[in-house]
Amino acid sequence: MKLYIYQYGFVLDKTTKIPVPGFLIQTDDGKNILVDTGFRKEDPFSGNLLAEEEDTVEKRLLSIGLAPSDIHYVICTHLDPDHCGYHDLFSNATYLIQQEHYDLAKSGANSRLETYRKYWDLPHLNYQVIEGDFELVPGIHLIHTPGHMIGHQSVLVKLPTLGSVIITGDAVFRQDEYLSEQANDLDKEAQMKTNSIRKLKALEKEHNVNLVVFGHDPVQWPHLKKSPEYYQ
Template sequence: MTTTNQGPKRLYLMQLATMGPGVPVPAYLIQTGDGINVLVDTGFPASMIGTTSGPGGRTIVMNESDYLVNQLAALGLKPGDINYLICTHFDMDHASSHNLFPDAELIVQRQHYEVAKGGHERFARNREYWDAPNLHYRLVDGDTELLPGIELIETSGHVPGHQSVLVRLPETGPVLLAIDAAPVQENLDVEKRKKGPMDMDEAGVIASTRKLVDLAKREGVTLIVHGHDANQWQNGIKKAPEFYA
């Protein structure tokens, strides 16, 4: 477990919206003992507050209080207080408020950034948010320690260069943010894992699932957070303003 002042101190799970029948759209805030704020993903843009139609024609519900900026404000923070923004990938429900964080360093896998910047149609519709000219990116290659106790895990398959996040907390222990490498708990059954409707590469999906399962066993992960698991988010996990320490 991480016990130094430089390591993670708190992990907030923020539900920014629902997509379809109760499916959560999350972001995450990691605060370190030495005052660094690390945000993971940013959700939908402010223009989608209310009830709108999202990817695949799914109904999106985002209340005013759900919007990322307002959830940060409820924790005493503003966008300028964020030091790092971990970009797991540029899908619309994960990257459509990135433009609000010009003072942060945005961390993304090089492979993903190059695919998106190359004009892939999947990431074009919200490009104005993740490719704003005042944003500052750092490109990483593969598994990377961002800060002590915060590790980026390359998990391609859903999209090229997708990344999950391992957070080592002092009391809870290691927490794995699977993001869309395993969006629901059932995805961890490697033998039954198949390509979902939004996944781009089935072989990559299966390999990344196996990688996360092996990592969870090896590191003694105490909690795996599945970003789009309605049952998990409605039953039992702590959501902001509560936190994991």
């Protein structure tokens, strides 16, 4: 099993460059599992987005010899625009999404989820809705972590050499939030967020996690291996 970390670009917050990550997990039996697809480079949802030519999911996949048609699953942490901009590319994949988040998105009640609806709400995309924690394949677990938004999910990956890794997604933007267990201004449900952080901390101990990758941490980002390097 291998874990690649993709750089999809940055959001400029005053003078701080906030990373926008994605992930590819390759299993030993040849499954390619993508976690989030990033923001749409040619249709940015904000004027403060910074991206180079190679900072798209398609270019990141190509750099390790893959095409969108090679992806078997897309794990959708949630449908904020910086996480779902290229959903339309993966017509061969099964999308894994929490039922309550999919229902919220389809309802049209959340304006953030409407931003890129034209890319995620398409008839050729195959969504598999799940409820709660879910083992996708051996060693890859989807973890229900609401708070940033209803139905958000994180990912636990068990690698053969490094050991267990938690991909928090936006359940935890930065390490300081993880330590303080506090919500930020973009989180919809503060108490749910705190509960989800505590859940992730419990999983960290239970599974002897050796790496927690936070959702948008500019301090952690330079210290992570980026594709084409990988964790194993």
